[in-house]
Amino acid sequence: xxxxxxxxxxxxxxxxxxxxxxxxxxxxxxxxxxxxxxxxxxxxxxxxxxxxxxxxxxxxxxxxxxxxxxxxxxxxxxxxxxxxxxxxxxxxxxxxxxxxxxxxxxxxxxxxxxxxxxxxxxxxxxxxxxxxxxxxxxxxxxxxxxxxxxxxxxxxxxxxxxxxxxxxxxxxxxxxxxxxxxxxxxxxxxxxxxxxxxxxxxxxxxxxxxxxxxxxxxxxxxxxxxxxxxxxxxxxxxxxxxxxxxxxxxxxxxxxxxxxxxxxxxxxxxxxxxxxxxxxxxxxxxxxxxxxxxxxxxxxxxxxxxxxxxxxxxxxxxxxxxxxxxxxxxxxxxxxxxxxxxxxxxxxxxxxxxxxxxxxxxxxxxxxxxxxxxxxx
Amino acid sequence: xxxxxxxxxxxxxxxxxxxxxxxxxxxxxxxxxxxxxxxxxxxxxxxxxxxxxxxxxxxxxxxxxxxxxxxxxxxxxxxxxxxxxxxxxxxxxxxxxxxxxxxxxxxxxxxxxxxxxxxxxxxxxxxxxxxxxxxxxxxxxxxxxxxxxxxxxxxxxxxxxxxxxxxxxxxxxxxxxxxxxxxxxxxxxxxxxxxxxxxxxxxxxxxxxxxxxxxxxxxxxxxxxxxxxxxxxxxxxxxxxxxxxxxxxxxxxxxxxxxxxxxxxxxxxxxxxxxxxxxxxxxxxxxxxxxxxx
Numbered sequence: 001x002x003x004x005x006x007x008x009x010x011x012x013x014x015x016x017x018x019x020x021x022x023x024x025x026x027x028x029x030x031x032x033x034x035x036x037x038x039x040x041x042x043x044x045x046x047x048x049x050x051x052x053x054x055x056x057x058x059x060x061x062x063x064x065x066x067x068x069x070x071x072x073x074x075x076x077x078x079x080x081x082x083x084x085x086x087x088x089x090x091x092x093x094x095x096x097x098x099x100x101x102x103x104x105x106x107x108x109x110x111x112x113x114x115x116x117x118x119x120x121x122x123x124x125x126x127x128x129x130x131x132x133x134x135x136x137x138x139x140x141x142x143x144x145x146x147x148x149x150x151x152x153x154x155x156x157x158x159x160x161x162x163x164x165x166x167x168x169x170x171x172x173x174x175x176x177x178x179x180x181x182x183x184x185x186x187x188x189x190x191x192x193x194x195x196x197x198x199x200x201x202x203x204x205x206x207x208x209x210x211x212x213x214x215x216x217x218x219x220x221x222x223x224x225x226x227x228x229x230x231x232x233x234x235x236x237x238x239x240x241x242x243x244x245x246x247x248x249x250x251x252x253x254x255x256x257x258x259x260x261x262x263x264x265x266x267x268x269x270x271x272x273x274x275x276x277x278x279x280x281x282x283x284x285x286x287x288x289x290x291x292x293x294x295x296x297x298x299x300x301x302x303x304x305x306x307x308x309x310x311x312x313x314x315x316x317x318x319x320x321x322x323x324x325x326x327x328x329x330x331x332x333x334x335x336x337x338x339x340x341x342x343x344x345x346x347x348x349x350x351x352x353x354x355x356x357x358x359x360x361x362x363x364x365x366x367x368x369x370x371x372x373x374x375x376x377x
Numbered sequence: 378x379x380x381x382x383x384x385x386x387x388x389x390x391x392x393x394x395x396x397x398x399x400x401x402x403x404x405x406x407x408x409x410x411x412x413x414x415x416x417x418x419x420x421x422x423x424x425x426x427x428x429x430x431x432x433x434x435x436x437x438x439x440x441x442x443x444x445x446x447x448x449x450x451x452x453x454x455x456x457x458x459x460x461x462x463x464x465x466x467x468x469x470x471x472x473x474x475x476x477x478x479x480x481x482x483x484x485x486x487x488x489x490x491x492x493x494x495x496x497x498x499x500x501x502x503x504x505x506x507x508x509x510x511x512x513x514x515x516x517x518x519x520x521x522x523x524x525x526x527x528x529x530x531x532x533x534x535x536x537x538x539x540x541x542x543x544x545x546x547x548x549x550x551x552x553x554x555x556x557x558x559x560x561x562x563x564x565x566x567x568x569x570x571x572x573x574x575x576x577x578x579x580x581x582x583x584x585x586x587x588x589x590x591x592x593x594x595x596x597x598x599x600x601x602x603x604x605x606x607x608x609x610x611x612x613x614x615x616x617x618x619x620x621x622x623x624x625x626x627x628x629x630x631x632x633x634x635x636x637x638x639x640x641x642x643x644x645x646x647x648x649x650x651x652x653x654x655x656x657x658x659x660x661x662x663x664x665x666x667x668x669x670x671x
Contacts, residue, residue, distance in 0.1 A: 211387075258494075
C-alpha cells in the first residue's frame with residue numbers, strides 16, 4: 001500500500017513537472033522536427049536533430065525570439081511519418097523542419113499541403129518532394145542538380161574519359177542523381193562505359209560491380225551513393241588492385257569520420273558537396289566545435305543542412321512577423337511569401353529559393369589528400 | 378575464363394561467410410529444433426565487441442576474437458535462459474516469434490549502445506592475398522581464413538557431436554527430449570550448451586563477416602543472417618556439412634547471378650533458391666527425411 005502511495009506521489013509530481021515545462025514553452029516558436037531517430041536510417045535523423053538543436057541553442061541564447069523543437073521519430077517509414085506529423089501538430093507545432101528522408105517526406109508533405117503547414121526539409125532531395133506543393137521547401141540540393149553538376153565538373157576539369165557508375169537503384173536519392181548524370185554526360189560527350197547497380201543499403205559485396213567497371217576500362221568511377229557502401233567499394237577495389245579516380249557526391253561526405261576507416265583507401269577520392277566539416281571557414285569551425293563537444297562526433301551534411309534550415313526559418317519568421325500565437329495555417333502563407341525573397345548565408349553556402357521550393361547554392365569539389373579534404377579550384 | 382574464375386572466387390569468399398553463419402544456425406536447429414532468428418544479431422554483437430576490443434581497449438586481434446566469443450557465449454546462454462527456456466513447452470510458432478522479438482531487441486540495444494553511425498571494421502586477418510595468373514586472380518587473406526575456419530569448425534563439430542559424451546547427449550536431446558530426461562540427461566543444460574556453442578560460432582562469423590565486408594552497423598547481421606538461414610535450408614537444416622555446402626553454393630549462385638544476369642537481382646536469386654529448394658527437396662541437399670511416428 002505504501003509503495004502505491006509513493007508511486008502516486010511520484011506520478012503526480014511528474015505530471016506537475018510536465019505541466020511546468022509546457023508552461024515554460026509558451027512564448028516560443030514551435031518547430032516540429034520529423035525524421036528517423038531509430039532504425040536503419042537513424043544516422044541521418046539524429047544528425048538533423050542534433051544540428052537543429054545547436055542552431056536553436058544559439059538562437060535562444062541571443063534572447064529575443066525563442067524557438068522550441070518538437071522532435072518526432074518516423075523510423076524512415078512513410079506511415080509512421082504521418083503519425084509523427086499528426087503528433088507534432090497535436091503539440092501545437094507551427095511549422096516543420098523535415099522530414100529527413102525522401103519517401104516519408106513525400107507522404108507527409110502531401111498531407112501538410114492539404115492542411116496548409118509550412119515544411120522545410122533539410123535533406124529530402126528528390127524533386128518529387130516539392131513537386132506541386134507550394135508549402136514545401138528544401139535546404140539540400142535536389143538530386144538532379146547534383147548529377148548535372150557532377151557531369152559538368154568531370155568534363156570541365158578533365159577528371160576522366162571513360163566513366164563507370166555504381167549506384168543504388170533501390171534508393172531514390174542515388175537513382176535521381178544517376179539519371180540526370182547520365183543525360184548530362186551524353187550531352188557533354190562523356191563516355192560512360194559501365195553502369196552497375198546494387199539493390200539494398202545492406203549490400204556488402206561489390207566484387208561484381210567493381211569487376212564490371214575494371215573490365216570496361218573505366219578510369220573514373222562515379223559513386224552517387226552514401227559513404228558506407230562507398231567505403232566498402234574502396235576497400236574491395238583495392239583488394240583487386242583497381243585504382244581509378246573515384247568521384248562521389250554529398251552522400252560521400254562523412255567517409256573520413258567513419259570510425260575505424262583506413263583513410264589511405266580514400267586517398268584521391270573526389271566529392272562534390274556544399275558542406276565539409278574540414279572547411280576552415282569560421283562559421284563552420286564554430287559549428288563543428290560545438291557539435292563535437294555536444295555529441296562526440298563530427299557533423300555531416302545532414303546536421304549542417306538542419307542547422308541552416310533552422311536559421312532560414314528563424315530569419316523568415318522574424319521578417320514575416322510570426323509570433324508564438326500565429327496559427328500554423330497563417331504562418332504557412334506568411335512563410336511562403338517570405339521564402340520568395342529570403343536569403344540566408346549558412347554553413348552550406350548562400351541560400352536562396354526558387355518558387356518551386358528548390359534551393360540555389362553552389363557546390364564545391366573536394367579532393368581527399370593525406371586524409372583530409374582539400375578544395376579543388 | 379579468368380573473369381569467370383574471379384567471379385567464382387568472389388562467390389566462394391561470400392559463400393564461406395554464409396557457410397560459417399549457417400553452421401551456427403544449423404547447429405542450434407539440429408539440437409534445439411528451433412530457428413534462432415536472433416542468430417544474425419548475435420553475430421553483429423560479436424563484431425561490435427571485437428571492434429571495441431581492438432579499437433578502444435587496445436587488444437591484439439586474436440585476443441579480441443576470444444573476448445567476442447566469450448561475450449557472445451554468455452549472451453547466447455542468457456538469451457536462451459530468459460527468452461526461450463520459459464517457452465520450452467509452447468508451440469514452435471511462439472518460440473519463433475520470440476526469436477524475432479529478440480532479434481529486434483538486440484538490434485535496438487546495439488543502436489543505443491554504439492549509435493547509428495556505421496563503423497569501419499579493421500580486418501583481424503593479417504595474411505596477404507594470394508595472386509594467381511600474374512595477378513589476374515586475387516584471393517584475399519580473409520577468404521582463405523574463412524574457408525579454413527569453416528573446415529576446422531565443421532570437423533570439430535562433427536567430431537564433438539559424434540564422439541564425445543556431451544555431443545551424444547545433444548543428439549539424444551534432439552531426437553527425444555522426454556526420453557533423454559529419462560536416461561538421466563540434463564536437457565536444459567544440454568540446450569544451454571548448444572546455445573553457448575552456437576553463439577561462440579556466431580562471434581567468429583561476425584568477426585570474419587566484418588573483416589571481409591568492413592561496414593558495421595546495428596543491422597549488419599540481419600541480411601547475412603537471413604541468407605545464411607537460406608543456405609542452411611539449402612544444405613539441409615540441421616546437417617553440419619550441409620551448412621557448409623549450402624553456404625558456398627549460395628554465395629557462388631549469388632555472385633554468378635549478379636555477374637551474368639543482373640546486379641540488381643542478387644538477393645532475388647538467393648531467395649529464389651530458397652523457394653525452389655522448399656518446393657523440390659524440402660529437406661535440402663544433405664538433409665535427412667524424418668518420418669513422423671504416430
